[in-house]
Amino acid sequence: xxxxxxxxxxxxxxxxxxxxxxxxxxxxxxxxxxxxxxxxxxxxxxxxxxxxxxxxxxxxxxxxxxxxxxxxxxxxxxxxxxxxxxxxxxxxxxxxxxxxxxxxxxxxxxxxxxxxxxxxxxxxxxxxxxxxxxxxxxxxxxxxxxxxxxxxxxxxxxxxxxxxxxxxxxxxxxxxxxxxxxxxxxxxxxxxxxxxxxxxxxxxxxxxxxxxxxxxxxxxxxxxxxxxxxxxxxxxxxxxxxxxxxxxxxxxxxxxxxxxxxxxxxxxxxxxxxxxxxxxxxxxxxxxxxxxxxxxxxxxxxxxxxxxxxxxxxxxxxxxxxxxxxxxxxxxxxxxxxxxxxxxxxxxxxxxxxxxxxxxxxxxxxxxxxxx
Numbered sequence: 001x002x003x004x005x006x007x008x009x010x011x012x013x014x015x016x017x018x019x020x021x022x023x024x025x026x027x028x029x030x031x032x033x034x035x036x037x038x039x040x041x042x043x044x045x046x047x048x049x050x051x052x053x054x055x056x057x058x059x060x061x062x063x064x065x066x067x068x069x070x071x072x073x074x075x076x077x078x079x080x081x082x083x084x085x086x087x088x089x090x091x092x093x094x095x096x097x098x099x100x101x102x103x104x105x106x107x108x109x110x111x112x113x114x115x116x117x118x119x120x121x122x123x124x125x126x127x128x129x130x131x132x133x134x135x136x137x138x139x140x141x142x143x144x145x146x147x148x149x150x151x152x153x154x155x156x157x158x159x160x161x162x163x164x165x166x167x168x169x170x171x172x173x174x175x176x177x178x179x180x181x182x183x184x185x186x187x188x189x190x191x192x193x194x195x196x197x198x199x200x201x202x203x204x205x206x207x208x209x210x211x212x213x214x215x216x217x218x219x220x221x222x223x224x225x226x227x228x229x230x231x232x233x234x235x236x237x238x239x240x241x242x243x244x245x246x247x248x249x250x251x252x253x254x255x256x257x258x259x260x261x262x263x264x265x266x267x268x269x270x271x272x273x274x275x276x277x278x279x280x281x282x283x284x285x286x287x288x289x290x291x292x293x294x295x296x297x298x299x300x301x302x303x304x305x306x307x308x309x310x311x312x313x314x315x316x317x318x319x320x321x322x323x324x325x326x327x328x329x330x331x332x333x334x335x336x337x338x339x340x341x342x343x344x345x346x347x348x349x350x351x352x353x354x355x356x357x358x359x360x361x362x363x364x365x366x367x368x369x370x371x372x
Contacts, residue, residue: 022060
C-alpha cells in the first residue's frame with residue numbers, strides 16, 4: 001500500500017497571518033490545544049480571535065493571554081468534544097479499547113507465568129496441561145464478550161448488556177466443562193518456552209491495535225419524550241451506576257416540568273443532548289456517586305476472591321505448602337490488607353468526593369460556552 005504523505009496541520013495557515021514576532025507563541029499555543037483535546041479544525045478560529053485581540057490592543061499575546069502552554073492547555077480542555085469529556089473516566093470506550101486492554105492483561109500474565117514456570121521447571125519441560133491450549137483462547141473470547149457488554153451498558157443499552165454477560169458466563173462455564181471432559185492427553189501440551197513467547201505476541205498485538213475514532217453523541221433531536229426519558233434513565237443506571245429508584249428520582253423534576261410546560265419543542269431542544277443532561281445529573285447526586293464507588297470495590301473484591309480460590313487454595317490442595325503457594329499466600333494477604341483499607345468509611349468518602357469533583361468538572365466543561 002502506498003504510504004500517504006502527512007498533511008500539514010490545518011492551523012498553520014492561520015499562524016502565517018500572525019506578526020512574525022508572535023508566531024512562535026501561536027505555534028506553541030495551537031500545539032498545546034491539540035495535545036489537550038481540541039480538534040485541529042477548531043484551533044484556527046480560536047487563534048484568529050486571539051490574533052485580532054492582540055492586533056487591536058497593541059500588546060503581546062503573553063501580556064494578554066499568558067504563556068502559550070498555559071493558554072493552550074486551558075482552552076484545549078474547554079474545546080474537547082463532548083463525547084470525549086463524557087467517556088474520559090470509562091475503563092473501555094470502545095470494543096477495540098476493550099480488546100486492547102484484554103490482550104495486554106493476558107499478554108503480561110502469560111509472560112510472568114511463563115518465565116516463572118520456565119525457570120522453575122525447565123524451558124523444554126511441558127508443565128502446562130494441553131487443555132489450556134483450548135481453554136485459554138476460548139476464555140479470552142468470552143471475556144471480550146463480557147467487555148462488550150460493559151460498553152453496551154455505558155451506552156444505555158441495558159438489555160443487550162445483560163444478554164452479553166449471560167452469553168459470556170454461559171460460554172466460560174461451557175468451555176470449562178468441555179475442557180474438563182476431554183481426555184487428559186488428547187491435546188499435546190506446549191513446551192514451557194512457548195508460554196512467555198505467546199505472551200509477547202499478545203502484548204505486541206495489543207500495541208499494534210489502533211483506537212477507533214471517538215463516537216459522537218447520540219442524535220436525539222427527533223426523539224419522543226418516552227424514548228428520551230427512557231434513554232436518560234438507562235444512561236444514569238448504566239454509565240453512572242444509579243439504582244432504578246435513584247435514576248427515577250433524578251429525572252422527576254424534568255418530567256414534572258415537561259408536564260406543566262407542554263410539548264412545543266422536543267426534550268433535546270429544551271434540555272439539551274440526553275448524554276450531556278445525564279452527565280450533569282450524575283454530578284449532583286451524592287448517593288449515586290457513593291454507590292458507584294462501592295460498586296467498584298465490590299468488583300475488586302470478586303477479583304481477589306477469584307485469585308484466592310483458583311490460584312491459592314487450589315494449589316494448596318494439589319501441591320501442599322511449597323515456595324510457590326507460599327508466595328501466592330503472601331500476595332493474597334497483601335491484597336486483602338489493601339482491599340480492607342479501601343472499605344474504611346473515611347476512604348470511601350474521600351474517593352466519593354474526588355469522583356464528584358471530576359463529574360462536576362465534566363459538567364462544567366460540557367456546559368462551557370467559549371466566549372473568551
